[in-house]
Amino acid sequence: RSGIINGLTDRWISSNRDRWQPYLKLSSDDRWYQRGVNSWIYGIKDMVNATITRIKLQGYSLQEQERIQQRVVSGDDSFIKWTFEIMTEYDRYIRNMGRVDFDDLIVFAYRLLLDDMELRQRMQDRWAYVFEDEAQDSTPLQEKLVRILSEKSGNLLRVGDINQGIMGFTGTDPSLFSRFCSEATNQPISIASRSTQDIMDLANHFVGWVRESFPLEACRNALANQQIRGTYDDDPSPNPVVDDFALTVHEYDSGEEELNTVAHKASVAAKMFPHKTIAILTRDNWSLNGLANCLTERKVPWEDASRGTTTDQQSLEDVQAIVSFLAESDNGIRFRQLVERLMTDLDPDELELLDNYLKNLNPEDLLYPIGGVEIGSIPEELWASGSWKRVEELLADLRRWLEYSHLPADELILQLAGEMALDKEQRELVNSYAGQIFRLLRDGAHHDLSSVIQAQELDRNMKLVIRNLRDRKGYSPQPGTVSLSTMHRSKGLEWDIVYLAGLAIDHFPDSLSQRFPGDIWSVKEEFRNPSALALAQLNAAKAGTGLDLGEIAAKARIQEISENLRVIYVAITRARERLIISSHKKNAYDKVLEPSSIFTEIAAYVKQNVK
Structure with a gap:
């Protein structure tokens, strides 16, 4: 869906430069102009995707939506007008293909019941x-x-x-x-058996502090006035108990130092407590990528909690690594990465020997050696252990896979999958991957396999497929493995030990004047949150009222801060036995940040209550 909408949005952007370019605050001779244009284009795409969903999920009758759309299209130019224009093309496109938008399934059901x-x-x-x-x-x-x-x-x-x-x-x-x-008549449910008393006390304190003392008064109703408490003494599923205080706080000099140290501490915990489940939660995926690299360097097992089971994920990544190599079979780096990926069960020392050996060779030196591979150049340890025989078997597989290069991309991937021992869910992932690549190549946005496999759209769509599979199967954290997740995606999950990282002002602003993570930096101040503005324009069109841009921007920021406070509450309550909360003083550009009222309050609470 997003691929089709993005393609139609690209077409709209190409034809309507005079409508979207004036929002840029940069001149064409600015050194950051092109980067700013790209940021704005991505922002427009995100706005259109989000707003189409919001329009469909408002629950308008057909007549009501037509009336709103007519009012918008005949009025002044606006973000909601852009969205309706693209949505009209999108609805026509999928109708001609004989398809139904996922959100329209519930729209049509609702309208059937109405009519x-x-x-x-x-x-x-x-x-x-x-x-x-x-x-x-x-x-x-x-x-x-x-x-x-x-x-x-x-x-x-x-x-x-x-x-x-x-x-x-x-x-x-x-x-x-x-x-x-x-x-309605309501029955509160306040008993929760997940967490230790210390963690529940912090969650309750956080609710009270937000409602009574949060610096931005407009956000004090972000959390409902409800307290959670532990189970009764005779409950068969009692709250966990630990010997010492369950809460710890740390403040680091920079975000980089914070991620490195948290990854190290989680690595140590995974080795010390192999029977415990462990998670690191952050606000954004960028931080998770940094943590993943840190854990990989330390050879600590980890998994992305939002991307399905480890085996499903690894099977898809195996296929992706093979396809990446086949798309650039003369690329020595891709060759080494693939060999290392498919030989991970080698002894670490042998794997390092093999990697050093491959660095001195081109792929063709091993795949199609003239006169055969020079025996004397092969590390003796690989010969002695019999591991070189496995390398030769892999090289034979690579030569066979290279013979499939003439096949269309989707057929190539399905051929590879057919040679791998995959279960039902793994085949589903690989089939989806093949279908996504086929569609991107067919739609003409990418001209060859090498460019399409690096497309952000492909990565984004596959994450959705994997997430849907995970939701169907359920996710169970594995003891001794560090789970990585955004705070949003951690909802509904729980771990024995949770590291809650990044409670700094650059991730969780607490006033309207601060920079917000989702802001589009390259456009004028009042238009930096186009999705919020488009929704406000939609509501104004429905009501037939005017707009105050400043008021809309402020309201959007209040809503974002309020949701962030609920996100932190959710993250706190993911921990069963221990919760380690951290922040940092400087941002990625080494600029000193304002103190975070949120982290300051939590740190003061922990210091006051430590036992």
């Missing part, structure tokens, strides 16, 4: 009770749907935690569930 009274009555008679879990993550459309289904019986049970409403970027709105709770 077909007989169907609506039949559905209402079919279910005496309607239950909804994770209700804080409902979209306006989903809420309208469950209300219609339960309208006749009056039996609607919704379960949720307002303090875990952190999916705003998907079009959800936790205020809907909050409003429902104020209207």
Whole structure:
């Protein structure tokens, strides 16, 4: 879906330079101009994708949406106008292909219930009770749907935690569930068996501090006034207990030092406590990539908690590594990376010997040696252990795979998958990978396999596929392996030991005047959050009212800070036995940051309560 929308957006951008370029704050002779243009183009694409989803999930009737769209299209130029223009092309495109957008499935279901009274009555008679879990993550459309289904019986049970409403970027709105709770009979559920008392006390203190003392008063309602408590003494699933204080805080000089030290500490913990589950949680994927590199260098097993099971992930990455090599078979670095990846069960010392040996050779020297490989050049240890025979078997595989290079890209990948021992889920991932590559090549955005496998769109789409597979299978952290996850994606998961990194002002701003991580730096101040502006323009078009750009920008920042506070609450409550929280004083550009009120409060609490 995003690939189609991005392609149509690219076409729109090419044809409408006079509409989007004026928003740039840079002149064409600025040394950062092209980088700024690229940043703005990516921002437009993200805005269009997000806003199309929001339009579809508002729960408009067909007539209501047509009326809003007509009002927008006939009015002044705006981000929501851009979105409707691209959405019209997108809807036409998928309709001509005989497809249905995923979000439209629920849109069509809702409109059927609105328009077909007989169907609506039949559905209402079919279910005496309607239950909804994770209700804080409902979209306006989903809420309208469950209300219609339960309208006749009056039996609607919704379960949720307002303090875990952190999916705003998907079009959800936790205020809907909050409003429902104020209207309906409700039964609080305050008992939680996951965490030690120390961790629960911190979570409760954090809620109280936000509601009473958070510096930005407009955000003090970000968390609901609810306290969690442990189980009763006779509960069969009691809260965990540790001998000492479960909380630790650290502040580092820089973000780089923080990530390196946290990775080191997690590595030590994984070796000291091989029976414990361990996680490092950060706000963004960039930090996770740095942590992954640190853990890999230390030869510590780790897994990305958002990307499915390790075996599924490794199988796809094996195929990706093979395809990357076949796309550039004369690339010595790709050759060495592939050999090292497919020979990971070698002794580490032997693997290092093999890597050093390969550095002095071109791929063709081993794959197609004239007169054969020079025996004397092969490390003696590899001969003695019999490992060289396995290298020869791999070289034979590579020569066979190179013979498949004439095949179309998707057929090539499926041929490779057919030679690997893959289970059902692994085959599904590889088949999706082949399909994504086929579509990107067919649509003409990329002209060869080498460019398409490096496309950001391919990486983004595969992450979605892997995430969906993980959601179906469920994710269970492995003891002794360090799990890496963003705080958002950690929701619903738990670990014995959690490192919560990056609680600094550059990741979690606490005032409207600070720089926000998602801001588009290259456009004028009031337009740096185009998704929020587009949503406000949509609501104004529906109501027939005007807009105050400054007010919209401030409201968007208040909502973002509020959701960030809930994200931190969710992250705190992922820990079962121990929670280590850290921050840093300088950003990536070595600039000293303002102190974070959030980290300062948590650090003061821990210092005051340490036992």
